[in-house]
Amino acid sequence: MGRWEPDAAGRLREAAMALYAERGYDGTTVAEIADRAGVTARTFFRHFADKREVLFAGSEQLEQHMVEALAAAPADATPMEAVTAAVLATAQFFDDIRRDYSRRRAAVIMSTPELRERELIKMATLTTSLTDGLLERGVAPDVAALAAETGVAVFRVSFERWIAAPDDVPIGDVIQATLKTLAGLTA
Amino acid sequence: MGRWEPDAAGRLREAAMALYAERGYDGTTVAEIADRAGVTARTFFRHFADKREVLFAGSEQLEQHMVEALAAAPADATPMEAVTAAVLATAQFFDDIRRDYSRRRAAVIMSTPELRERELIKMATLTTSLTDGLLERGVAPDVAALAAETGVAVFRVSFERWIAAPDDVPIGDVIQATLKTLAGLTA
DNA sequence: ATCGGTGATGTCAGTCAATGACATCACTGG
DNA sequence: CCAGTGATGTCATTGACTGACATCACCGAT
Numbered sequence: 037m038g039r040w041e042p043d044a045a046g047r048l049r050e051a052a053m054a055l056y057a058e059r060g061y062d063g064t065t066v067a068e069i070a071d072r073a074g075v076t077a078r079t080f081f082r083h084f085a086d087k088r089e090v091l092f093a094g095s096e097q098l099e100q101h102m103v104e105a106l107a108a109a110p111a112d113a114t115p116m117e118a119v120t121a122a123v124l125a126t127a128q129f130f131d132d133i134r135r136d137y138s139r140r141r142a143a144v145i146m147s148t149p150e151l152r153e154r155e156l157i158k159m160a161t162l163t164t165s166l167t168d169g170l171l172e173r174g175v176a177p178d179v180a181a182l183a184a185e186t187g188v189a190v191f192r193v194s195f196e197r198w199i200a201a202p203d204d205v206p207i208g209d210v211i212q213a214t215l216k217t218l219a220g221l222t223a
Numbered sequence: 224m225g226r227w228e229p230d231a232a233g234r235l236r237e238a239a240m241a242l243y244a245e246r247g248y249d250g251t252t253v254a255e256i257a258d259r260a261g262v263t264a265r266t267f268f269r270h271f272a273d274k275r276e277v278l279f280a281g282s283e284q285l286e287q288h289m290v291e292a293l294a295a296a297p298a299d300a301t302p303m304e305a306v307t308a309a310v311l312a313t314a315q316f317f318d319d320i321r322r323d324y325s326r327r328r329a330a331v332i333m334s335t336p337e338l339r340e341r342e343l344i345k346m347a348t349l350t351t352s353l354t355d356g357l358l359e360r361g362v363a364p365d366v367a368a369l370a371a372e373t374g375v376a377v378f379r380v381s382f383e384r385w386i387a388a389p390d391d392v393p394i395g396d397v398i399q400a401t402l403k404t405l406a407g408l409t410a
Numbered sequence: 411a412t413c414g415g416t417g418a419t420g421t422c423a424g425t426c427a428a429t430g431a432c433a434t435c436a437c438t439g440g
Numbered sequence: 441c442c443a444g445t446g447a448t449g450t451c452a453t454t455g456a457c458t459g460a461c462a463t464c465a466c467c468g469a470t
Binding site: 038039040065066067077078081085086087 | 454455456457458464465466
């Protein structure tokens with residue numbers, strides 16, 4: 037056993053989610069989160085840039101995963117096919133173990149303007165990354181931006197539908213359904 | 224002359240813009256803004272909810288204006304036609320007098336993550352309002368959301384192009400051009 | 411074995427955004 | 441002339457966030 041309990045960041049994430057869900061974001065102080073995680077407030081800020089970021093810790097990996105899936109799509113795939121592959125690649129991040137966590141997290145975010153702001157900028161960053169990935173595939177700028185925007189929209193809608201869906205519905209199925217809806221809209 | 228100089232909110236807006244442009248958002252304190260406007264920091268917070276909001280003061284009127292234009296569109300207009308009317312209605316907010324202000328404001332916002340977050344949530348709110356307006360026109364929910372999203376995208380892109388354009392190009396022309404580009408994309 | 415470096419954490423002091431409570435006082439209508 | 445109102449000032453406080461410095465188990469080199 038080391039000098040400190042391992043995974044302070046993980047404990048802080050869990051403590052934050054629990055307290056945000058229980059007392060609300062505004063009703064929770066960083067000191068309380070840190071206390072519950074067994075560290076000081078100063079350590080909280082060594083792991084997370086601010087009080088919001090603790091809820092968005094996994095987003096870089098998710099984004100990276102999507103970008104990799106985009107790059108891994110066949111060279112002759114259409115822009116929309118490549119984006120679809122990227123969105124479908126998120127499925128393995130949201131297995132059933134995380135669904136309950138995702139629900140509580142979404143509830144907290146939706147009820148707190150500050151957190152909704154952070155969520156929006158994460159989505160904007162994701163859009164930019166996907167656009168860049170498409171540009172690297174040689175897609176025209178206008179098309180790349182539009183395809184990326186569409187892909188992120190599909191992800192957003194699918195995620196919302198998924199957390200509202202019964203527990204036995206995998207997110208991959210929801211994404212497929214959303215893509216079908218989209219195809220119908222643009223037909 | 225009253226007990227205090229009139230239009231404290233206006234003075235605070237101008238002071239904030241000047242200081243944000245000069246020293247950056249982070250390098251500016253609310254106390255400094257208030258000082259320059261000839262009031263105290265407490266008064267700043269009586270006029271604006273927080274340090275970011277001072278840059279987004281006109282957004283409610285803009286949104287209201289767009290919603291009204293949407294509602295005023297002919298009953299037989301298609302959803303996209305109605306949204307187009309709403310976007311074009313913004314033209315009168317951005318005459319040439321405000322272009323320089325708009326440029327400086329955009330530069331500050333783009334260089335400050337916190338302000339970009341606020342901008343994004345304003346756009347999201349606008350999207351929601353336009354969606355609601357379309358729903359009141361009897362548009363189907365899926366179509367309404369998509370049309371609103373598209374309209375806001377057109378507005379965003381047009382605004383960016385406008386502040387980058389020569390001074391004699393009116394924003395209305397830029398919006399028209401953007402709409403043409405969009406038509407080409409979806410053709 | 412031990413010695414010095416490293417990394418994660420604690421401690422402390424400080425800045426600044428944001429809010430609540432209360433005071434002030436020119437202006438206004440009666 | 442007087443009571444009420446509204447915009448502002450003053451004061452105190454909380455809490456997010458940062459910089460500087462100290463601590464000390466661990467680990468690798470000697």
